Amino acid sequence: GAVVSQHPSRVICKSGTSVKIECRSLDFQATTMFWYRQFPKKSLMLMATSNEGSKATYEQGVEKDKFLINHASLTLSTLTVTSAHPEDSSFYICSASPGVTEAFFGQGTRLTVV
């Protein structure tokens, strides 16, 4: 299947700092990528849809100023968690589709805010 690479896989940061997570489609172009968040033993919650060349579309209840999304090219989307707090600690996962029906996921990023 198609490969989606996410980096970093694990990050620890201090409260108040910002963290950037990258999502790359390695062998296909993705005009749309998706960002999910997963709490322990919970399902994936769709946070936002990242659109190349335009603003991201956020799901209800997700703060767009808190979670900045940039889709700079057809193979790269970034999620920046700004002014991180301990409650932002979670597993963040991106996904992308090469234009067919299946979506492929990145490896995920475990964010811990201390």
Place this chain on the structure above:
Amino acid sequence: QKEVEQNSGPLSVPEGAIASLNCTYSDRGSQSFFWYRQYSGKSPELIMSIYSNGDKEDGRFTAQLNKASQYVSLLIRDSQPSDSATYLCAVSLYNFNKFYFGSGTKLNVKP
């Protein structure tokens, strides 16, 4: 978020048995249905996809879809300990890329 419901489990089955995982969804506009497997601390990986009513078989896995009842299931035959994971049901609406996930069912296959 669209509602996708799964029994959280855990579902325990002996090795070699059939594991049956169920999922219901609320939006009748759902067009595509997927089962993902997720090991602890890892990202989900696609197991099966199904788009039309009926059964779809792939190796030891069979997905079943009933749109009238808004119900999709996954059967795992000859369950193996390596099948122990959380299985996530996902549905997609008119644009296939946007997925909504159930909370997952934890499966334990006992040797």
